[in-house]
Amino acid sequence: MRLLFLLSLFTFPVSVSAQEPIMPLTAVPGLSAEKVELGRQLFKDKRLSRDNSVSCETCHDLKTNGSDSLPRSVGIDDKRGATRSPTVYNTTYNIAQFWDGRSRTLENQVSGPVHDPVEMGSHWGQVVNKLSQDKTLQKRFENLYPDGITAANIVDLIATFERSLVTLNSSFDQWLQGDESALTEDEKEGYSLFKAYGCISCHQGKNVGGNMYAYMGTMGDYFADRGQPVTKADFGRYNVTGNEVDKHLFKVPSLRLAALQKYFFHDASVSSLEDAIQMMAHYQLGRQINRSDVSKISKFLHTLVGQHPELSQ
Ligand code: HEC
Numbered sequence: 001m002r003l004l005f006l007l008s009l010f011t012f013p014v015s016v017s018a019q020e021p022i023m024p025l026t027a028v029p030g031l032s033a034e035k036v037e038l039g040r041q042l043f044k045d046k047r048l049s050r051d052n053s054v055s056c057e058t059c060h061d062l063k064t065n066g067s068d069s070l071p072r073s074v075g076i077d078d079k080r081g082a083t084r085s086p087t088v089y090n091t092t093y094n095i096a097q098f099w100d101g102r103s104r105t106l107e108n109q110v111s112g113p114v115h116d117p118v119e120m121g122s123h124w125g126q127v128v129n130k131l132s133q134d135k136t137l138q139k140r141f142e143n144l145y146p147d148g149i150t151a152a153n154i155v156d157l158i159a160t161f162e163r164s165l166v167t168l169n170s171s172f173d174q175w176l177q178g179d180e181s182a183l184t185e186d187e188k189e190g191y192s193l194f195k196a197y198g199c200i201s202c203h204q205g206k207n208v209g210g211n212m213y214a215y216m217g218t219m220g221d222y223f224a225d226r227g228q229p230v231t232k233a234d235f236g237r238y239n240v241t242g243n244e245v246d247k248h249l250f251k252v253p254s255l256r257l258a259a260l261q262k263y264f265f266h267d268a269s270v271s272s273l274e275d276a277i278q279m280m281a282h283y284q285l286g287r288q289i290n291r292s293d294v295s296k297i298s299k300f301l302h303t304l305v306g307q308h309p310e311l312s313q
């Protein structure tokens with residue numbers, strides 16, 4: 001056993017990232033470029049909504065941060081959703097989709113907004129019907145799928161596009177891969193603090209989150225203190241399992257693009273990253289963090305933002 005371990009040390013030199021609880025983001029291999037491109041178009045196609053007024057991109061703006069800049073997204077007929085819209089970037093590395101993880105896969109997720117009466121208010125029959133009247137589109141589908149325009153093929157295309165939405169090459173990932181100069185001293189210190197305070201126990205892995213569930217309010221009653229009535233959406237994973245112990249359990253969000261967000265938490269109760277960091281320290285770790293440490297953690301979180309052709313920076 002020990003010999004094998006020593007041997008592997010010689011064969012694979014230990015890099016910085018091998019010792020860290022956060023890993024660099026990597027592109028999903030083997031995606032068909034044609035499918036990604038057609039999926040991209042469908043993601044931006046308002047015909048997926050009942051009255052052609054809303055596309056996926058309406059609430060998941062790829063240029064800014066893959067979500068929107070509102071506390072609650074506005075869907076069809078100006079209706080508002082129950083939570084803030086999360087980013088669609090890097091979701092391929094989440095264990096499940098939605099704040100409560102009610103969809104296991106990206107494929108499962110797509111039907112949600114299409115049918116949701118406050119998002120797109122449509123259904124697959126209607127969408128397939130509308131898209132089938134577009135002869136150019138029909139041809140493009142037929143080049144990729146023998147059965148042409150179907151709900152399953154639309155889902156496959158959008159999910160394939162979403163798998164291409166990975167924000168690569170952030171300065172933090174460059175540092176992980178050995179470039180010492182990619183981070184400033186403050187940023188490195190911010191990362192050390194992120195680990196030392198214990199943020200890392202929930203926000204970790206490639207996505208700096210997205211790989212486990214945790215209570216909102218592990219060390220304090222966030223919902224009692226918030227001063228707003230508790231809504232169904234605040235119950236989190238309980239809405240999926242019906243188990244009392246799952247009340248207020250949420251998928252830990254990825255912090256990869258947190259620095260680009262306007263609002264924070266599922267209920268958008270906070271509108272600055274510094275306040276979100278302080279709230280997390282209080283409610284998740286039972287600690288107070290001084291201003292200088294908050295600022296360094298914030299600087300570290302800014303280094304997690306990578307690049308993608310759709311994201312303008
Ligand atoms: C009206 C606004 C709106 C529209 C339109 C919309 N979404 Fe969303 N999206 C949201 C909100 C709000 C959530 C969070 C809902 C929840 O978790 O309960 C969400 C969640 C998601 C998630 C889960 C991300 C995560 O980390 O959990 C994905 C993926 C997603 N949407 C993709 C899409 C796709 C694909 C479309 C188009 C077919 C779409 N959305 C249309 C508002 C919208």
Ligand code: HEC
Nearest residue numbers: 198199202214216250252253264265266276277280281284
């Ligand atoms: C016990 C697990 C846990 C710990 C520890 C933890 N978090 Fe969180 N974090 C969560 C959960 C769960 C949410 C989502 C809560 C919600 O939306 O209601 C979250 C949300 C966030 C958000 C908002 C993200 C978004 O998309 O809205 C930020 C920023 C954040 N955490 C940073 C931190 C920092 C910084 C620390 C350390 C001081 C930390 N977290 C410690 C579980 C944790």
